Amino acid sequence: MIRTMAVTSDLKVIQCTNIPELDESNIKWFWVDFNSPTEEELKLLETHFHFHPLAIEDCLHLLQRPKLDHYDEVHFFVVHATNQKTLDAEEVDIFLGENFIVSFHFNKSIEIDEAWHRIIEQKNASEKGHVFVAYLIMDKLVDNYFPSLYQIEDQLNKIEDNVKNESIPELMDQVFDIRSNLHKIRKTVLPMRDLLYRVINSEKIDGVKNQLAYFTDIHDHLMKLSEMIESNREMTADMRDSYMSINSNRMNTIMKTLTVMTSVFIPLTFIASIYGMNFEFMPELTWRWGYFGVLGIMFTVGSGMLLLLWRKGWFK
Template sequence: MLRIMAIHKDGTIANDLPLQQLNRPDIQWYWVDFNEPTEEEAMLLERHFHFHPLAIEDCFHLLQRPKLDHYDDVHFFVLHAINPITLDAEEVDLFLGKNFVVTFHLQPSSEIDEAWKRITGQPDLREKGQLYAAYLVMDKLVDQYFPAVYQLEDQLSESESARKSIQALMDDIFEIRAKLLKLRKTILPMRDLLYRILNSERIEGVKEHLAYFTDIYDHLLKLSEMIESNREMTADMRDSYISINSNRMNAIMKTLTVITTIFMPLTFIAGIYGMNFEYMPELKWDWGYFTVLGVMFSIGFGMYVWFRRKGWFD
């Protein structure tokens, strides 16, 4: 579906103009939104707008990393939205020219819908031009990152405070780390993209809208710090789990080693008297069996007391 918004020089909006009339002298700037376009509609990127083939190719080869490319007088942005359920990235492409904005997305985008409504409903925003419309799209996309990050923070807090087994806790931690990695792959490139926009000399009008794009960049800085902080927290919890397991294993091995050490001399004595020789000392002694058992018990008990005093059972 194609949506067209044309802003006249007097500030009024025309929503029903055909593409061929968008370059009329009375049109100040316009916005064309390719919302889940058909194959025929998507071909207009080349047939009508004559965008660079590489930019058009990036629109269909998902999923591109957020980036900014300059093609003569057209600037091409690859932006990412976040699916609120799966936290997967969804690509939104934006073409910015001297008097137009063209957005292209294969999935529905509530962020673009909201930016569209704001431009439509507020005449003062239309006067700020196509660059401000591009800012609104980026701002709405970035604003939707916050609920996803806050949701993971809440999950992390619940997992930390809940009374779960260590294995269940680690399952939650690794799941949260996987989701944080998804968000990190979107937020950090978006932060770098905004940094390029702020320092770009090729995009006309950025200096006049510097405060707006700086605000988005500040949000992305905050988001990236939250992501790294949460990743560090999950790493600390993971390392604590590994340390607990290691200490528990060491304690078990120490106990087994002490028990094995106690039974070594007893096994030696039992082995000696288990040999089938006819002539052995004390072999035919009436009290030999009980004496050997007494000696073995004394050795075992004595070693246990000694190890206990040395703290090997603590």
């Protein structure tokens, strides 16, 4: 589906304009949105707009890393939206020309819809031009990163509050799931941060300098997101390390118990094995009190081993 919007010289917003009519002289700038386009609609990228083949290829082969490429007078942006349910990245492509902007996406984009309605409803937004539209799209995309990250922070706080009420393995499963989600968001936020840094420092894009404060604001939001992600990753790493320490301490306690039992029973097993041998001439076997004597020796040896280990602090 393709939808179009044009702003005339007298700053009137016109929708549902045929693409050939967008080249009329009274059009100040226009916006064309490709939403899950058909094969015929895809051909317009080449036949009507004459975009660079590499840029068209990047549109069709998902999923590209967020980036900025310059092709003559057209600037090509790859930006990412975040699926609120899966946290997977969804690509949105933007072509920015001298007097036009073309957005391209295969998945429904709430952010583009919000920017579209704002341009229609607010006259001062349409007056700021097509570069401002690019800002609106990127700003809406970045703003929608925050809810997922806030939800992750709430989950971490909940884990800290319930750490005494739930089993450690269950908590660690939640922590590892959170780390996986943080990794997904991080793969989107960091490249987007680098992209906005390039945009605000670019000398090639006309109109960015006039809108510099807006793009800088997006970069600030991405910096905040990066700090939040790293902070949450450190928190999950601390939880993971604490879990490993608890497991290690528990294993050491178990090994200490087994070592105490082994230390006590090894000499007793040695004595029992001697008198379990089937030799005919063993003087102790014919002694009347031999059985009780051996038991006494075994009891003394066992008690002595326990006393020795206690003095060495093995039972603390």
